[in-house]
Amino acid sequence: MPEAKAMSEPQKALVKMGLARDIDLALHLPMRYEDETSIVRLRDCREGDTAQIEATVTASEIGYRPRRQLLVTVDDGSDTCMLRFFSFYPSQQKALAVGTRVRVRGELKGGFLGWQMVHPTFKPAGGELPSALTPVYSTVAGLPQAYLRKAVLGGLGRADLSDTFPPGVTETLRPVVWSLREALAFLHQPAPDVPLATLEDRGHPAWQRLKAEELLAQQLSQLQSMREREVLRSPALAAKPGGLHEQLLAALPFQLTAAQRRVGEEIARDLGRGVPMHRLLQGDVGSGKTVVAALAAAIAIDAGWQGALMAPTEILAEQHFRKLIGWLEPLFAPRGLRVAWLTGSQKKKERAEMLALVASGEAALVVGTHAVIQDQVQFRNLGLAIIDEQHRFGVAQRLALRDKMKETGQEPHLLMMSATPIPRTLAMSYYADLDVSTIDELPPGRTPVVTKLIADSRRDEVTERIRSQVAQGRQVYWVCPLIEESEALDLTNATATHEALSAALPGVMVGLLHSRMPPAEKKAVMSLFTGGQMGVLVSTTVIEVGVDVPNASLMVIEHAERFGLSQLHQLRGRVGRGAAASACVLLYSAGEGGRLGETARARLKAMVDTADGFEIARRDLEIRGPGEFLGARQSGAPLLRFADLATDIQLLEWARGLAPLMLDRHPELARKHTARWLGGKSEYLKA
Ligand code: ADP
Ligand code: MG
Numbered sequence: 001m002p003e004a005k006a007m008s009e010p011q012k013a014l015v016k017m018g019l020a021r022d023i024d025l026a027l028h029l030p031m032r033y034e035d036e037t038s039i040v041r042l043r044d045c046r047e048g049d050t051a052q053i054e055a056t057v058t059a060s061e062i063g064y065r066p067r068r069q070l071l072v073t074v075d076d077g078s079d080t081c082m083l084r085f086f087s088f089y090p091s092q093q094k095a096l097a098v099g100t101r102v103r104v105r106g107e108l109k110g111g112f113l114g115w116q117m118v119h120p121t122f123k124p125a126g127g128e129l130p131s132a133l134t135p136v137y138s139t140v141a142g143l144p145q146a147y148l149r150k151a152v153l154g155g156l157g158r159a160d161l162s163d164t165f166p167p168g169v170t171e172t173l174r175p176v177v178w179s180l181r182e183a184l185a186f187l188h189q190p191a192p193d194v195p196l197a198t199l200e201d202r203g204h205p206a207w208q209r210l211k212a213e214e215l216l217a218q219q220l221s222q223l224q225s226m227r228e229r230e231v232l233r234s235p236a237l238a239a240k241p242g243g244l245h246e247q248l249l250a251a252l253p254f255q256l257t258a259a260q261r262r263v264g265e266e267i268a269r270d271l272g273r274g275v276p277m278h279r280l281l282q283g284d285v286g287s288g289k290t291v292v293a294a295l296a297a298a299i300a301i302d303a304g305w306q307g308a309l310m311a312p313t314e315i316l317a318e319q320h321f322r323k324l325i326g327w328l329e330p331l332f333a334p335r336g337l338r339v340a341w342l343t344g345s346q347k348k349k350e351r352a353e354m355l356a357l358v359a360s361g362e363a364a365l366v367v368g369t370h371a372v373i374q375d376q377v378q379f380r381n382l383g384l385a386i387i388d389e390q391h392r393f394g395v396a397q398r399l400a401l402r403d404k405m406k407e408t409g410q411e412p413h414l415l416m417m418s419a420t421p422i423p424r425t426l427a428m429s430y431y432a433d434l435d436v437s438t439i440d441e442l443p444p445g446r447t448p449v450v451t452k453l454i455a456d457s458r459r460d461e462v463t464e465r466i467r468s469q470v471a472q473g474r475q476v477y478w479v480c481p482l483i484e485e486s487e488a489l490d491l492t493n494a495t496a497t498h499e500a501l502s503a504a505l506p507g508v509m510v511g512l513l514h515s516r517m518p519p520a521e522k523k524a525v526m527s528l529f530t531g532g533q534m535g536v537l538v539s540t541t542v543i544e545v546g547v548d549v550p551n552a553s554l555m556v557i558e559h560a561e562r563f564g565l566s567q568l569h570q571l572r573g574r575v576g577r578g579a580a581a582s583a584c585v586l587l588y589s590a591g592e593g594g595r596l597g598e599t600a601r602a603r604l605k606a607m608v609d610t611a612d613g614f615e616i617a618r619r620d621l622e623i624r625g626p627g628e629f630l631g632a633r634q635s636g637a638p639l640l641r642f643a644d645l646a647t648d649i650q651l652l653e654w655a656r657g658l659a660p661l662m663l664d665r666h667p668e669l670a671r672k673h674t675a676r677w678l679g680g681k682s683e684y685l686k687a
Pocket of ligand 1: 254255256257260283284285286287288289290291419443444548577
């Protein structure tokens, strides 16, 4: 075996950054540019400028307050500036000896003592000035900017940048679009006379090209995976007249809404096709997705297959379990079928029993948490996999569920559910290979939830309100924010609130639920609340997903400004589920200046303005970008680097239109294009 050539530190760092191929380097665009083309005079500078000056060192000393630092004063003839270095080598100190002329570059801070620069870069004065702007790349430790710059230019020189757009296509794009080669050369190596603003203008033809390329790659790979799925087999499941599906419908204590019927038919059509369903069922909080899922499961079960329902938390899974048992078990019993329950906290013995039920097929329906996808779980014949709150799960988990029937060469149908409506642009770009069904109507008899913004200083009034709700036999949620950096702090906060409310509301059972509690304890608290004995439930965000207590009429959210809009909307959806007039109180804590920040205000105002989940999702996207919707950190799907869904909708539509044509007529170009842009990552997009 030939000995592998040892990689240098920077080489390793390049690989770690995903910059292994020449094309990856070429597509690693500068995050900004530095203007090193001119020397400025201190007198002409403004606070915050990044300035390059040439000056003479007039003083150099080591200071000790507040900590050890090298303090160098320079004078450029127009003014003086203090350079501060908190870490430095003797060689640097020598290079900055009094009398030396240096070229210094850094951010200027004004102040009481005059100009300062902290850790500026410097070199001897008088060297040649570059004629063009200098690109600055995002990098990691161990990969110096200069090395990376060279590597990128090398990659740019070697990479195959030949056009992958089919002939004649570039002309259909507006405004004028450059070739990939031109675009990359422009952005990596700006010509001497290109102004910074032009490079940063994402409407520029160079940027248009990169965005168009990126969006096309994304659309192509999703379309590709959709077509690959079309050749896979799944059982064709048809609803039987008079079967389980009809019986369940008849047994429900309510009529389906028109929207529920419509999406139910869409799902039933997919199930009947013998090709794996890959459908997202979205519907606002409380729109009644669970029963639609149960009806789909009934079709699968009636056809002799198993259904699985996976939920992200134990509480939610348990709630589904109870509901489904209530609906289905009376219908199952005469058929000798069972519902199995799988979670991480289960006792060994119970778990073993459940696993046996699943393996034998006696459990026609399996409900649980992540435990459902573990290796030991062997289905007899899984026909339909349902994932609730799908954005809470990662790609790997979705794949694991789909792979459960791998040995048989078949795939289960997949139904994903989400209460976070995906805005149209996102659906088009990230979920292009997904069919979407939308429940756009709430069951009748719900009263709209009144939302109020109240300053934290008026907590007492809120407590009064809670008292009166509980006196009327209603129940109340109080949600404390989860502070990501400090779970301990988050707990202290929730505990303190719990104590204060308990003291203020004698005779009322006030419960506490937080993420660190053992599952059994959580369950106990939850069942007291669901059962109605507990009047107030103080909780960290664990109740965010899916709990259903129709008697709850007031939702108080503390530090509402720390939550995302969609999260707030989900929380608010926990009330207003019954006939009682319900309210949501958003307690906000004004910052130091006594005022709420601009963004926080806009967010909270959106909550007061609208109860429409789609509108809220749209605003959330505007304020925070797509990451939240995609669960980006876990999804593995590469987020768009260049295109921006808020502004590039036209390019997105263009790419969507071109992708199928390209796959059909220019498959070789299509393959080359996705390989260039996605390399090995395209597998991930298939999930
Ligand atoms: P979500 O879509 O948020 O998951 P659920 O499925 O939990 O909503 O449904 C919310 C509540 O509405 C549940 O109590 C459910 O039984 C009830 N429900 C669902 N569909 C209807 C309907 N058509 N009419 C009346 N109540 C319904
Ligand atoms: Mg739900």
